[in-house]
Amino acid sequence: MTSLILPSSGGLAAYTLTGAPLALPKPGAAPQFNRVAYAAAHIVVDPLADNAPWLDQAIDWERTIAFRTHLWDLGLGVAEAMDTAQRGMGLSWPGALELIGHSVAAAKNHPGAVIACGAGTDHLTPGTDSSINDVIRAYEMQIEAIEALGGRIILMASRALVAAARGPDDYARVYDRILRQVSQPVIIHWLGEMFDPALDGYWGAADHWDAMAVCTDIINTHADKVDGVKISLLSAEKEIAMRRRLAPAVRMYTGDDFNYAELIAGDALGHSHALLGIFDAIAPAASAALARLAAGDEAGFHAILAPTVPLSRHIFAAPTRFYKTGVVFLAYLNGLQDHFLMLGGQQSARSLLHFAELFRLADQAGVLHDPEQAVARMRRVMAVGGVV
Template sequence: MTLKIKLPDASGAITDYALTGTPIEAPPAPPAFNRIAYAAAHVVSDPLRDAQPWSAPAIDWDATMAFRHHLWSLGFKIAEAMDTAQRGMGVDWTAARELIRRSLAESRSVAGADLACGAGTDQLSPQIARTLQDVIDAYETQIGFVEAEGGRAVMMASRALTRVARSADDYRTVYNHILGQTREKVVLHWLGDMFDPQLAGYWGSHSFEEALETVLAIISDNRGKIEGIKISLLDNAKEIELRKRLPEGVLCFTGDDFNYAELIEGDGQRYSHALLGIFDAVAPSASKALSLLAKGEVEGFRAVIEPTVPLSRKIFEAPTQYYKAGVVFLAWLNGHQSHFTMPAGMQSARGIVHYADIFRLADQANVLDRPELAVNRMKGLLQVYGI
């Protein structure tokens, strides 16, 4: 029997939509990939304890950890406490520290589980930061915590550094100081201002070409301390330019949620590994596609991954920083959490037509894992909006 639901569209019309997707079957064991694949994971709110969702959001730790087990079971590494986890948009350093501690402890209970943890400066308000030393101190606190807990760090871009830095040399000063003292190799994070407007001009320039030279200089200065760099500019040409100029042994991790399929596949000479927020939302499909790619089945990889790209582009459409709402929406539709609420009430950042579009595209991409549940939950959400 075909499942149907009435959905709104951008014209204001309410029309019937008949589901056509086929859920992706979960693998019996975590598959092997020939690309390093980090899924940046979201956190699950606890609405029964969320008395102050804007200022002190409550987290459902059991559901949050269960979702990490879901990702590990599909073969992914986890990028923990990153922007997908609403760092700086509802989840502060205090909550992130507990998230990192719990996830690292949880990973030790799972054979083969791996993760890297976001370390930044978000305990330091950009308005309070005055000097480069303020930024250095904040980075040292967070990376020191991650390493003391036995973890590896993703060195996240810093709003405070954007505010106090006066030149590209200031970025080199901060990064060289921090990388000179880390125990483990670090993943750098180049996050575009479409994800966070406060990062405009990062690396000391609004010019990609100038910023690239600064990044490459930092990598050259610290080659033995850098596993790779994640680039999230939503521009495949810029990523390819970075990728071809990286020194041997330093990996490129795509953070391009618009063009990840072609960047992961590569051009026959070079390819990108992945550190992606969209993998949270399309995990079974991405897992199957990556396992096919590892077997040399490129056409199979394309057949599975390419239908997820229009969905990802919708989730990450401008204002891009609100993409977390679409990620959590799909987690709710697929039964990974019992409610559709988010830290800081972020679910309100998108409108009901946006969610209806995601619903359609998720079905067409075979991303609705439990279609009947998804339809029932979507109907309940529509009722809230008077539909």
């Protein structure tokens, strides 16, 4: 068995790989699911660009689009230009629009590809006093630009709206105005403050249950313009409660990277679909599990996904907003990119101990697709950190 030296809270110790890699789907027709499943996809930077890595955007378009093709081949949809792509944490609105343009064009050339794209207000200058009308115009501008490229909309939460709103009525006003204009039903994204502290108090309420009442009322009032809602609150209880309050035609897309398996499987009263950052990292496992669920094999679905949950909870551990680092790190270990560099230098957002535990959990979940390659790459990363 292959082993390597890894750090832990007790010092350095040998770790011997024990997991059996999950069999990857064979090339061919994408599997069929009975859930709609999006993976929020990360971006790949150009490691050889001559720039200021903390400030400049230098995206490797070939590898970035190749990763989206990887997701489509597995039957997953792509949620583009979302927080997993470092939107608002390194990826600017002009960069996001360029990314959306590349991805929408690629989707048109990939049979069956599904894509939805994040529209927000992040081009508004931080720290300025934006009004509710400014927020509306900002949403309108991004939606118009994305729809002009042929993209469908994921309506992202707005930091500017949090700053400008004086209560739930302002949220109702903004969403009413926007939803009346969109050309196709949108996915609304409620991103919790654990993912972005600037979104604390979204929907005009500090309490999530009060906020849920506001959000649900807005959605059900405009049910014909809402494909679904993705909530990222890391609470199965809250997601299930909201799911049961939605209009029948409105989907719940789980954004719960702690409890996704049970929420997707559902119960006698319904189930969630998926729009998850962790599906970027565990895409083959997610695809295989969803295919089992569609075939009526719920036990097989859980057998594949259950081992990935501890890994996901580790990747999304507080500070949760740095989960992107773990997602990109796993893509590097699995050979989906040749380096581990990120926009804004965010490869440094997690510790060596975090990476070591991620490696152990990925092995135990069976998502290290080529263990020897993963070990070789892990040794290089550890060596840079002084672990030899």
